[in-house]
Amino acid sequence: MCEDNRGGLGRRALFVTGAAAALTLGSVSFASAADGNQDDGLQESRTVRGTLPPGSPDFVYVPVEVPAGVREIKVAYTYDRPSVPAGTTGNALDIGIFDERGTELGGRGFRGWSGGARTEFFLRADEATPGYLPGPVREGTWHIALGPYTVAPQGLSYEITITLTYGEPGEAAEPVYPPDRAKGRGRAWYRGDCHLHSWYSDGRRTPAEIGALARxxxxxxxxxxxxxxxxxxxxxxxxAGDDLLVMLGEEVTTRNGHVVALGTDPGTFVDWRYRARDNRFGRFARQIRRAGGLVVPAHPHATCVGCNWKFGFGEADAVEVWNGPYTPDDEVALADWDSMLVASVRDGRDWIPAMGSSDAHRDPDAVGRPQTVVLADDLTRRAIQEGIRAGRSYVAESAKVELSFGASGGRGEHAGIGERLRVDRDTPVTVRLEVTGAPRCTVRFVTDQGVLHTSPPLPVSGSGVVEWRTTPSYAAYVRAELRHEAAAGPVPGALAAFTNPIFLGRPVD
Known part of the structure; x- marks a missing residue:
């Protein structure tokens, strides 16, 4: 059976969910199935059509009245993609679903989201489409969640078909999660990539394929x-295995920027349905921390719609300065982060460490390009997070690049990456960087004044040692960059690696 229900804005309830404005359309009913006597395997379908105008709310909900005795729910959708003038955004419509527990902010009823990566999905007790959570299809009002990411001037016309299959539910499997630790080497430098996508969102690789590429x-x-x-x-x-620690998280993808929830407890879901103007991000940043994770704004100066970070950095544990192949927006992110270091010195407050990750989705995206190299007490979730939070890390384009960076005072004092060399302000300080795996790269030492030392290119062997002398009164911190040969005149070459800073001098009370 199929019905044509018009789901346009003529039948709507506009409300505010405590965050972004949302739109609820008229209900889709399977009332003929209410007697609960359906044959096992019987299927029924309903189709909804409608048009969303430009300026639609961020989320549009289609209620679906699900009767008892349903084994599986399946949703398929299409929408039009009219041609638009150059410089004008076209149509893009995301999709997900919430069960009978509702759509309240916080995600109690959340059952899955595929954004714009899939045109159909299903859920049942024992299995679900990647991106969705298996579990019983209980009686009640479910909601298909539409996200009109961008809408063309002509509007966005859509069609949704909901199919229910009746019968006894399958047996749900108990989830098994990866362990919180791998074998490790004790206190050592460990390499990782904390921003990756599989086919469980918009990636094209399986977890097994990603694991093989990571190794x-x-x-x-x-x-x-x-x-x-x-x-x-x-x-x-x-x-996961003795040689590979797999941490769990989420890329919380809002309309005002993306944030990586890094290393949360298994099964943690973080809602994304808010903008900076809604003043809700702090609530979910605290949720990430309560679940044992780190809050890491991702690609803060990316140019895609909704990707640029608008929430500020007051809740950040670290920031993803380098995302994938090095591009101009990474250069802007690096400069912006450096300005935040200067502000932290000026104001005597905590600083935010930098990270780098691949954001790999599919071929030819390279897993581990770049990668964050962390000094941690062991290869465990907690130890890696502690190293990242403390800034004991550097970012490299590949495992070929290895750095050793430190600063020494005149009486044997020493500090490494992310640490403070506690000497008087006029004490001579020697900064030393050892490099391997960076042929023809140039070393730059960057301080709160800017670049104060640039080395000649390293030899083709890629190995070398660069030293520089300064004082805490002259440089409040020093960080190192490795740059490839410049492509054009004074423009610096792409990064091969960079470190978090070493702070010089005694802290200001």
Missing amino acids: AAGLDFINSSEHNTHSAHAHWSDV
């Missing part, structure tokens, strides 16, 4: 970070 890239740890879903968490246990 080939010389990584010791990775972090699962699917867009707006934790559905992958139960699918990484077979990938």
Whole structure:
């Protein structure tokens, strides 16, 4: 059976969910199935059509009245993609679903999200489409969630078909999650990539394929970070091993920027349905921390719609300065982060460490390019997070690049990356960087004044030692950059690696 229900704005209830404005359309009913006597395997379908105008709310909900006795719910959708003038955004419509527990902010009823990566999905007790959570299809009002990411001037016309299959539910499997630790080497430098996407959101690789690529890239740890879903968490246990720590998280993808929830407890879902103007991000940043995770704004100066970070950095534990192949927006992010270091010195407050991750989705995206190299007490979730939070890390384009960076005073004092060399302000300080795996790269030492020392290019062997002398009164901190040969005149070459800073001098009370 199929009905044509018009789901346009003529039948609507506009309300505010405590965050972004949302729109609820008229209900889709399967009333003929209410007697509950359907044959096992019987299917019924309903179709909804409508048009969303430019300026539609961020989220549009289609209520679906699900009767008792349903084994599986399946949703398929299409929408039009009219041609638009150059410089004008076209149509893009995301989709997900909430069960009978509702759509309240916080995600109690959340059952899955695929954004714009899929045209159909299903859920049942024993299985679900990647991006969605298996579980019983209980009686009640479910909601299909539409996200009109961008809408063309002509409007966005859509069609949704909901199919219910009746029968006894399958048996749900108990989720198995990867362990919180791998074998490790004690206190050592560990390499990781904390921003990756599999087919459980908009990636094209399986967890097994990502694990193999991570090992080939010389990584010791990775972090699962699917867009707006934790559905992958139960699918990484077979990938983890003594040689690879798999942490669990999410890329919380809002309309005002993306944030990686890094290393949360298994099964943690973080809602994304708010903008900076809604003043809700702090609530979810605290949720990430309560779940044992780190709050890491991702690609803060990316140019895609909704990707630029608008929430400020007051809640950040670290910031992803380098995302994927090095591009101009990474250069802007690096400069912006450096300005935040200067502000932290000026105001005598905590500083925010920098990270780098691949954000790899599919071929030819390289897992581990770049990678964050962390000094940690062991290869465990907690130890890696502590190293990241403390800034004991550097970022490298590959496992071929190795750095050793330190600063020494005149009486044997020493500090490494992320640490403070506690000497008087006029004490002579020697900064030393040892490099391997960076042929023809140039070393730059960057301080709160800017670049104060640039080395000649390293030899083709890629190895070398660069030293520079200064005082805390002249440089409040020093960080190191490795740059490839410049492409054009004074423009610096792409990064091969960079470090978090070493702070010089005694802290200001």
